[in-house]
Amino acid sequence: MGGSSGVEGDDEVERIERLIEARGLGDRVTMIPPRPHHVLSTYYRAADVCLVPSRSESFGLVALEAAACGTPVVAADVGGLRTLVDHGRTGFRVTGRDPAAYAEATRSILDSPLLADELSRHGAEVAATYTWTTMAARLRRVYADIAAQAPLDCLA
Numbered sequence: 001m002g003g004s005s006g007v008e009g010d011d012e013v014e015r016i017e018r019l020i021e022a023r024g025l026g027d028r029v030t031m032i033p034p035r036p037h038h039v040l041s042t043y044y045r046a047a048d049v050c051l052v053p054s055r056s057e058s059f060g061l062v063a064l065e066a067a068a069c070g071t072p073v074v075a076a077d078v079g080g081l082r083t084l085v086d087h088g089r090t091g092f093r094v095t096g097r098d099p100a101a102y103a104e105a106t107r108s109i110l111d112s113p114l115l116a117d118e119l120s121r122h123g124a125e126v127a128a129t130y131t132w133t134t135m136a137a138r139l140r141r142v143y144a145d146i147a148a149q150a151p152l153d154c155l156a
Helices: 006-022 037-046 061-068 099-110 113-127 132-148
Strands: 050-052 073-076 091-094
Touching: 037 061, 050 061, 061 073, 061 113, 073 099, 091 099, 099 113
Parallel strands: 050 073, 073 091
Antiparallel strands: none
């Protein structure tokens, strides 16, 4: 589980820790505190799947990092995750907040090593296109396209 997000995130982490204890899952679930960025790839690579159940996501860096490490992603169908997670090709997107839907998508990956391998390979290929050089070139093209257009007469 990733780090918390603000005070409400801390409350959620505590709630989940209580659930783990109450349900006797301490031997199956490990809560890992936030780690330095340079060691995250070790955790991504050790995972069989990465869940990103965000309520909103402007870009989806966690999904991109997981994919770059070859870890299949199951993510919410929101924001930037719609661009990063190609449903059925690089991972799965889940509409809504239904835990059963996340479980089903996760189970399909865990039950099929062939599917997990395909998602892993395609995800890593897509992630490799998100280099600083590539993104800067894309942004430069956007600005060039805008600059090439005739200015709008806002006073007309």
